[in-house]
Amino acid sequence: MLVNSEIVGDNLYIFLNGELDHSVAEIVKKEMDKSISQANVKNVILNLRYLNFMDSAGIGLIMSCYKKFKKYSIKLFFDQPSSAIDKVLKVSGLYSIIPVI
Amino acid sequence: MFVNNMSLKFDARPQNESFARSVVGAFCVCCNPTVDVINDIKTAISEAVTNCIVHGYENQKNGEILIEATIADNTLKVKISDYGKGIVNIPQALEDFYTTREDEDRSGLGFTIMKSFMDSLEVESSLGCGTTVTMTKRLL
Numbered sequence: 317m318l319v320n321s322e323i324v325g326d327n328l329y330i331f332l333n334g335e336l337d338h339s340v341a342e343i344v345k346k347e348m349d350k351s352i353s354q355a356n357v358k359n360v361i362l363n364l365r366y367l368n369f370m371d372s373a374g375i376g377l378i379m380s381c382y383k384k385f386k387k388y389s390i391k392l393f394f395d396q397p398s399s400a401i402d403k404v405l406k407v408s409g410l411y412s413i414i415p416v417i
Numbered sequence: 418m419f420v421n422n423m424s425l426k427f428d429a430r431p432q433n434e435s436f437a438r439s440v441v442g443a444f445c446v447c448c449n450p451t452v453d454v455i456n457d458i459k460t461a462i463s464e465a466v467t468n469c470i471v472h473g474y475e476n477q478k479n480g481e482i483l484i485e486a487t488i489a490d491n492t493l494k495v496k497i498s499d500y501g502k503g504i505v506n507i508p509q510a511l512e513d514f515y516t517t518r519e520d521e522d523r524s525g526l527g528f529t530i531m532k533s534f535m536d537s538l539e540v541e542s543s544l545g546c547g548t549t550v551t552m553t554k555r556l557l
Contacts, residue, residue: 338467339431341522369438369456371463376524400456407533408526 319344321351326358329395335369341377348381358390361417365396374401375408382414393417421447421488429470429480429499438462441486441495448491448556457534458493458554464527465497465550472517473501473548491557492536500547507540 317334328351336344352360362378364370382392394416397405405411423444427433438459445458466482474480486495504510511532516525532538535552542548 335435337431337434337463338471339434345522369459369463371460371467372524372526372530373467375526376522379524380522399453403453403457403534404460404530407530408524 317344319347319351321347323351323354323357326356328352328357328360329363330360331363331366333366336367336374336377337369337371338373341373345377345380352385352390359393360385360390361393361395363395364398364401367398368400370401370404372404372408375404375410378410378414382410418490419488423486425484427482428478429474429482429501430478431467431470433482434463434466434470437466437482437484441484441493444486445488445493445556448488450556454554454556458495461531461534461552461554462495462497464531465552468527468550469497469499469501469548471523472504473499475502488556491555493554493556494551495553496549496551498547498549503544503546504540504542504548505544507542511540 317336317340320331322329330348330351385392392414394414397416425440427437441462442455442459445455469482470476480499480501483498484495486493509515511528513529514525516523531552535554537553539551
């Protein structure tokens with residue numbers, strides 16, 4: 317599991333690469349928190365193009381980030397969710413609160 | 418009729434979640450299922466194994482998980498068992514978004530995903546003895 321991030325203006329792009337399950341959820345969360353504390357961002361764009369597996373541990377992680385960002389008025393978006401994780405996102409209902417750009 | 422069986426016993430460690438779902442996914446390949454079907458199965462197995470580790474054994478490292486799988490008539494039947502603490506209230510555990518661990522970023526969607534990604538789901542549990550989840554999925 318690899319987490320990369322890039323800041324462009326007000327936007328923080330986070331790229332998740334690999335398989336997101338319970339075993340790596342804490343590491344991913346810490347990496348995401350680190351990226352967010354680095355800059356005064358308004359939007360976080362979660363790029364899921366190369367995330368080839370995710371289960372409910374990933375959903376829990378994203379829900380927790382969404383709640384945290386809301387307090388700071390930071391908006392969260394998905395970008396290019398892979399077909400492998402699209403079904404999990406649909407079942408979870410996350411698309412209704414986090415739009416795809 | 419083509420029948421194939423396998424069983425796999427491993428330590429209840431988070432590092433083995435990926436191992437377990439990959440093994441069951443690979444076991445099903447002999448029936449030539451679609452990539453989507455394999456992904457559904459891997460996701461459901463990951464949920465069941467995570468439940469054994471997080472809830473059955475409460476993250477203690479000395480538990481064992483047993484997976485028994487059979488393919489018959491192009492259908493997978495898979496049982497995932499732990500010998501941990503068991504589930505107090507099964508209908509409640511099966512509810513969408515229900516979690517006993519609000520503080521730990523859990524979505525409460527493990528069983529929801531197992532139900533919607535597989536064709537059937539059964540949960541048997543005995544307090545202090547463990548839990549067995551049995552799921553089936555048509556491969557073709």
